[in-house]
Amino acid sequence: MKQAPWAKAVQAIMKKKGIKQRDLMEVFDVRSQGAVSHYFSGRNNLSNEQIIKLTEFLGVDESIFHEGEVEDDFAAKLDIAALTESFQTIARIDNLSDTEIINFFDVYEKMNPERVAEVYEVLQKINKAKKDELSSTLLALKKAP
Structure with missing residues (x-):
């Protein structure tokens, strides 16, 4: 269903x-x-x-x-807080050093989490469009004699 x-x-x-x-x-x-x-x-x-x-x-x-x-x-909206928390959790699980964590989050902040979310949303739309196009092409192939 x-x-x-x-x-x-x-x-x-x-x-x-x-x-x-x-x-x-x-x-x-x-x-x-x-x-x-x-x-x-x-x-x-x-x-x-x-x-x-x-x-x-x-x-x-x-x-x-x-x-x-x-x-x-x-x-399609990326939850920025959840993304940041995910990175923090992975850093703890993988036992990254304080220096590695600081370096990563310095870069992450420079990239701007809101900008990361915008890029994510654009890529989601592009990927959906590609998937829809592929599905249409496959459907057309199936209908061909």
Whole structure:
């Protein structure tokens, strides 16, 4: 079953805010996390009332439920804080020396984390376009006699 079009963006927001599907049982007026997951999987469709309740609960605009508008954009955004924390965690796990860590983060700061995020988003769009083009080409090849 195909995931509901809005689910990816909502899940990204939920992850950022630390919200779990079980926290949405009242919003969906259901008694289990499994029932909530039926909406995310596309098995059940959201009612207008549920959309309103969910947007209020998450503190987002209803446009997130319009397929493709916010979903792709939100998913492509690089969380700069998470990226920085990832680098710090890897440095600790790999037992990098203080000098190595300082040198790395000096370079990282010079590159500007916001700029890194911008480049990431551009590359995501380029890669998606390439993937879409490749898929179209493959589909055309399959249809050829």
